[in-house]
Amino acid sequence: MEIKVLGPGCPKCHTLEKTVREVLAETGIVAEVKKITGIKEIAAHGIMLTPGLIINGKIKSTGKVLSKSEVQKYIEQERK
Numbered sequence: 001m002e003i004k005v006l007g008p009g010c011p012k013c014h015t016l017e018k019t020v021r022e023v024l025a026e027t028g029i030v031a032e033v034k035k036i037t038g039i040k041e042i043a044a045h046g047i048m049l050t051p052g053l054i055i056n057g058k059i060k061s062t063g064k065v066l067s068k069s070e071v072q073k074y075i076e077q078e079r080k
Contacts (some may be wrong), residue, residue: 001029001030001031001032001055001056001075001078001079002031002032002034002055002056002057003020003024003031003032003033003034003053003054003055003075004033004034004035004036004045004052004053004054004055005017005020005033005034005035005036005051005052005053006036006037006041006042006045006047006050006051006052006053006054007035007036007037007042007050007051007052008037008039008042008050009037010050010051012050012051012064012065013050013051015051015065016051016053016065016066016071017033017035017051019065019066019067019068019071020033020053020071020075021033022068023068023071023072023075024075026068027072027075029075029079031075036052045059046059047059047062048062049062049063050062050063051063051064051065053066053071053074055074055075055077055078056078058078060074061074
């Protein structure tokens with residue numbers, strides 16, 4: 001599983017990345033987490049509002065910090 005957190009480095013972006021890593025640690029799910037910070041690369045992924053969350057190439061969220069339960073739901077969807 002590949003998870004991308006997209007954002008230029010703002011506090012909301014850091015919070016989303018931390019939440020993703022916490023959910024993975026708590027659930028024991030193995031995934032590669034990539035932090036994408038370049039504006040051009042973020043836009044190339046189709047993200048116009050940050051933070052963005054992409055799991056296995058699918059955009060799951062843009063422009064908001066997700067709760068742990070929301071992040072876990074999206075991760076579980078992609079495990080199936």
